[in-house]
Amino acid sequence: DGGITQSPKYLFRKEGQNVTLSCEQNLNHDAMYWYRQDPGQGLRLIYYSQIVNDFQKGDIAEGYSVSREKKESFPLTVTSAQKNPTAFYLCASSHLAGRPDTQYFGPGTRLTVL
Amino acid sequence: AQKITQTQPGMFVQEKEAVTLDCTYDTSDQSYGLFWYKQPSSGEMIFLIYQGSYDEQNATEGRYSLNFQKARKSANLVISASQLGDSAMYFCAMREASYMDSNYQLIWGAGTKLIIKP
Numbered sequence: 001d002g003g004i005t006q007s008p009k010y011l012f013r014k015e016g017q018n019v020t021l022s023c024e025q026n027l028n029h030d031a032m033y034w035y036r037q038d039p040g041q042g043l044r045l046i047y048y049s050q051i052v053n054d055f056q057k058g059d060i061a062e063g064y065s066v067s068r069e070k071k072e073s074f075p076l077t078v079t080s081a082q083k084n085p086t087a088f089y090l091c092a093s094s095h096l097a098g099r100p101d102t103q104y105f106g107p108g109t110r111l112t113v114l
Numbered sequence: 115a116q117k118i119t120q121t122q123p124g125m126f127v128q129e130k131e132a133v134t135l136d137c138t139y140d141t142s143d144q145s146y147g148l149f150w151y152k153q154p155s156s157g158e159m160i161f162l163i164y165q166g167s168y169d170e171q172n173a174t175e176g177r178y179s180l181n182f183q184k185a186r187k188s189a190n191l192v193i194s195a196s197q198l199g200d201s202a203m204y205f206c207a208m209r210e211a212s213y214m215d216s217n218y219q220l221i222w223g224a225g226t227k228l229i230i231k232p
Contacts, residue, residue, distance in 0.1 A: 042205060102164060103149075107156070
């Protein structure tokens with residue numbers, strides 16, 4: 001089945017550690033996105049990528065890094081520079097051509113810093 | 115300035131009743147798209163329905179319809195015959211057409227928590 005997978009579902013990190021969240025899609029979508037969601041709030045864009053080997057910062061990129069070496073994969077690294085990383089992280093993907101360019105989401109990763 | 119406003123933080127609705135979730139938006143673009151997503155307690159964001167600004171008909175998808183009033187800049191989601199499984203957070207989002215640097219960002223509302231009572 002086509003879809004977006006994220007792993008792990010739950011992640012615990014000690015302060016000062018970098019962690020990498022996985023996002024894979026087999027929908028042949030061009031664009032991929034990372035969002036952060038804090039309790040009771042909407043989504044905020046961290047990074048997005050429209051093409052392999054290229055990505056742009058979203059509204060809250062500080063303390064995060066990404067790579068897009070393959071069309072199917074868009075991993076997010078939460079670095080120790082991110083001051084408050086405990087949150088729910090959602091990955092999404094979409095076509096760029098045609099309408100609507102609906103974003104489809106993975107199941108999310110819940111990150112907790114201990 | 116807030117571009118997507120969802121004025122109802124929470125709603126309780128009796129099962130089988132219809133429910134309307136409000137969304138107003140602010141844009142100066144003529145071409146834009148409006149999306150509704152559902153987020154159950156599991157966390158996954160589920161796409162429900164889309165309305166393009168030039169679409170003449172209101173969008174419908176099964177029990178979901180979008181009451182699009184362009185002059186009032188509102189895009190309310192209507193769920194007919196609500197079910198217990200409709201209990202979730204609902205988010206309205208907008209994509210403006212005036213991309214900056216090919217920016218395909220969605221602008222998100224704060225969401226409405228819908229609880230269906232048996």
